[in-house]
Amino acid sequence: MKNTSVLGADVGATWVRVAISDSSGKVLAKDKEPIDISSSMGISTQIETIGKKLCRQTGCGIEDLSGIGIASAGPMNRKKGKLVSPSNIPLDEVPLADPLEKSFNTGVELINDGVSAVLAESKYGAGEGHDNLVYITISTGIGGGVIVDGNLLIGKNGNAAEVGHFTIDEAEKLKCGCGRRGHWEAFCSGSNIPGFVEMKLREIDLSDINSPLKADKKNDFRDFHPRDLFEYARAGDDLALELVEEIGRLNAIGFATVTEAYDPELITVGGGVALNNPELILEPMKEKIANHTQNEVPEIIITPLEEENVLYGAIARALTL
Ligand SMILES: [Zn+2]
Structure with missing residues (x-):
């Protein structure tokens, strides 16, 4: 045995x-x-x-x-x-x-865990047969795992694909969980979408706008959850849809940077924020990714593997x- x-x-x-x-x-x-x-x-x-x-x-x-x-x-x-x-x-x-x-x-x-997830994707998921594969999780945080030419990237300390800490905003408006500013995760992860919405609503003149987000603002976003934004957007609220589009633009910069760095054939996407809102996360990002990468845009899909x-x-x- x-x-x-x-x-x-x-x-x-x-x-x-x-x-x-x-x-x-x-x-x-x-x-x-x-x-x-x-x-x-x-x-x-x-x-x-x-x-x-x-x-x-x-x-x-x-x-x-x-x-x-x-x-x-x-x-x-x-x-x-x-x-x-x-x-x-x-x-x-x-x-x-x-x-x-x-x-x-x-x-x-x-x-x-991102390295582990891309390994699982390549062995048991949509990545079978792909030598150039990236997995991205959009969850509480944003993380990733990368296989290039069949090689799993690990790095000197095991942190080779900390893609959530790519800088996507040179104005550095929001602070990341790591303590630094302007990182992708600081804008688009589950724990930071409420702060992003709060920031945008401070910048917008809301006087002529009718949106349930105004009530959340009045409540200082105390009970606000990322799913509220996506639910308002699904119900057709224009302001929520505008913010979802803006998150899509920022995700496009993140995915484009990943595409420039690793030139993958396929990117699979997991994590609660993406799995619960696949169209609202993937579609606005896919519309804009070509604006930010000169490399050929890879196929981008939700992972078939679960949690x-x-x-x-x-x-x-x-x-x-
Ligand atoms: Zn960070």
């Missing part, structure tokens, strides 16, 4: 997902728990506890594991196997590889160890 299984883990903003797969990548068992951010060792302890439980369930001994892949939002120090001031987790450092190597006595690799794509990428990575 030795070396017949791998363990994959996805450390997300809300959940820690863990799965055991066989040597073909077939998932034998999986489970998830709300993420434990009470201490720097909380997450590795969770992965160990869930992993050992899944081993017992599947009859797979710990000595049967040939490797462990862990995917997480960055930033990270890949060689040291730890997260460093992660944007989604209020801890300075989160060691992952060392404690799990000791617990399971096998190799552990930490990769960026577990990052977990499947972690398994695919573990299978290479």
Whole structure:
């Protein structure tokens, strides 16, 4: 039975997902728990506890594991196997590889969740057969993963495709979760669309406009959620549609920059903001992308993989160890 299984883990903003797969990548068992951010060792302890439980369930001994892949939002120090001031987790450092190597006595690799997602796309999704592939998530934040000429881009610290922190606005009007200004994520991610709408409504003369957004402005956007903007737009509100078009223009600059940098054949798009509003996110962006890139515009589609794509990428990575 030795070396017949791998363990994959996805450390997300809300959940820690863990799965055991066989040597073909077939998932034998999986489970998830709300993420434990009470201490720097909380997450590795969770992965160990869930992993050992899944081993017992599947009859797979710990000595049967040939490797462990862990995917997480960055930033990270890949060689040291730890997260460093992660944007989604209020801890300075989160060691992952060392404690799990000791617990399971096998190799552990930490990769960026965008890298993991593009790996899953290439193995199990729309990217099969593509040597030049990009995955972009538009979620709480914006992230990515890139394969060029069949090579998965990782980078010296594992942060090769932090596309959400591309600068798209030289006026630097909005501040990003990373603390810097003018980044793509600061305008178009789920956590920052409310701030973008608030800024635009300060710039526009609203006196002759009839829009539900005026009530949100009056309420200082206290209960405002990105889905409200997309719902108003779907209902035909002109002001909401104008703002969705402007988000599309900014997304076009982001996607164009990705296209210039990596020259992909295909970009697949995931993340809650895109998956819940595919037409309102993709169509305005696709109309404008050619204004911003000289490279041939690639095919751009919503990913067919669902929310577990990052977990499947972690398994695919573990299978290479
Ligand atoms: Zn940033």
